[in-house]
Amino acid sequence: MDEIISMNDVTKSYEKGNIKALNGVNIRIDEGDFVSIVGPSGSGKSTLLNMIGALDKPDRGHVKVAGQNLLENENLSKFRAEKIGFIFQLHNLIPTLSVRENVEIPMYSQKIDSKEMKKRSFELLDYMGLKNRANDNITKLSGGERQRVAIARALVNKPSIILADEPTGSLDSENGIKVLNILKKLHDDENVTLIMITHDQQIAKMANHIIKMKDGKIIS
Numbered sequence: 001m002d003e004i005i006s007m008n009d010v011t012k013s014y015e016k017g018n019i020k021a022l023n024g025v026n027i028r029i030d031e032g033d034f035v036s037i038v039g040p041s042g043s044g045k046s047t048l049l050n051m052i053g054a055l056d057k058p059d060r061g062h063v064k065v066a067g068q069n070l071l072e073n074e075n076l077s078k079f080r081a082e083k084i085g086f087i088f089q090l091h092n093l094i095p096t097l098s099v100r101e102n103v104e105i106p107m108y109s110q111k112i113d114s115k116e117m118k119k120r121s122f123e124l125l126d127y128m129g130l131k132n133r134a135n136d137n138i139t140k141l142s143g144g145e146r147q148r149v150a151i152a153r154a155l156v157n158k159p160s161i162i163l164a165d166e167p168t169g170s171l172d173s174e175n176g177i178k179v180l181n182i183l184k185k186l187h188d189d190e191n192v193t194l195i196m197i198t199h200d201q202q203i204a205k206m207a208n209h210i211i212k213m214k215d216g217k218i219i220s
């Protein structure tokens with residue numbers, strides 16, 4: 001299999017070096033892998049994920065994603081828009097917009113005409129079982145429904161990599177399972193590379209590989 005993500009000796013400190021969020025991390029992830037990241041609170045999981053998505057820069061080391069060296073890349077927002085789908089625990093949806101508009105946000109920076117945008121957002125909302133909610137304001141939706149909108153938004157530019165930071169953390173178990181099944185199906189059907197942080201051992205086991213972190217290091 002082809003490598004899609006690699007990190008070499010990546011170190012990231014905060015608070016003038018007092019906190020080592022990442023301490024000499026090496027990873028290799030292949031195209032189409034499903035990887036879960038586990039570890040105690042503060043062990044560096046989100047920092048690692050943010051590094052892969054170019055939301056954060058290492059102090060030292062190399063990060064290569066989808067053939068691009070992120071430290072040399074001068075147009076990181078283009079890289080993110082084209083290659084990465086982000087799903088956050090608190091989903092970061094925009095409350096003043098409708099469901100459909102929220103899904104369309106990542107397409108605004110791409111050269112996509114509005115008819116095509118509408119087609120894609122409807123397709124994805126249909127896939128998420130939310131087609132009839134497209135024109136509702138986002139605040140009318142339940143937590144599980146909002147998380148499905150966030151997944152639709154993450155997929156709208158057809159990213160090759162999906163980064164999910166505790167995507168089911170704020171959901172009850174029934175909605176959590178729904179969201180996980182959608183992610184799993186995407187991975188199985190579309191060969192997307194899926195990297196997911198979770199606190200739940202059972203959920204972690206759905207992945208093909210499990211990265212265990214502790215004190216800014218990968219321990220297995």
Ligand SMILES: Nc1ncnc2c1ncn2[C@@H]1O[C@H](COP(=O)(O)OP(=O)(O)OP(=O)(O)O)[C@@H](O)[C@H]1O
Pocket residue numbers: 014015019020021039040041042043044045046047048
């Ligand atoms: N912007 C920041 N400024 C200062 N310290 C930070 C910052 N971001 C993260 N840290 C620190 O870096 C360490 C790793 O944080 P990180 O968010 O990666 O942990 P985590 O494994 O995702 O934890 P959790 O499971 O609680 O989300 C923690 O000690 C955290 O306090």
Ligand SMILES: [Mg+2]
Pocket residue numbers: 045046047165
């Ligand atoms: Mg975190």
